[in-house]
Amino acid sequence: MMRTVMTALAIAAAAVPASGQSMSERLNDYPTEARADYVFGCMAVNGQSRTVLSQCACSIDVVASILPYEKYVEAEAVLSLQQVGGEQVAMFKSAVAPRTMVVDLRRAQAEAEMLCF
Template identity: 70%
Template sequence: MQKTALATLFAMLLAQPVAGLENDYPTEARADYVFACMAVNGNSRSALSRCACSIDVIASIIPFEQYVEAETVLSLRLIGGERVGMMRTAPMANQLVDALRRAQAEAELLCF
């Protein structure tokens, strides 16, 4: 009986990190995405559901760190000047943005 209880406890402890990886996007980041999405798609209950679905799909495809990096590249691309010029042409920056765009396209297909 005690062995079974220990085995169950051990299995539960091993499962914890996996559950954490599924939801590695902070609530604030998810809410920020949903607010911006709703501003574009209308401030309705339907838009709320679709936008929440969208960030959930994106979160299931790319990790939060990569999402932040891609969003940073996109923000920097809006600024003019030589210093941010490399953000427009750097292969790594383009790969980050491409991955985010693919995740957003998948989310649009599934949620909208």
């Protein structure tokens, strides 16, 4: 587990932060509540064991190392809006910018799954 996290951090450290933040700032820009919410959701899907808790905690750490919190919030908002019906949210289902935000989040989650599960 620790080796996996260290590998994820090494990969993330190789990337140049787009926002101008240091890697430490970028890894810590997710509020505790957001991290806990992610872990609770992850555990609801994957099981309620100690092993899954560790894997889900690793997963949010990897996501945070790849995607700045601001981008994470934007992508989560788009995903929430896409689940609502009606004409008012139709633009979030077809527009390119929201799709890009979601794709970035899905890529980060896929990387996290490969490294943590």
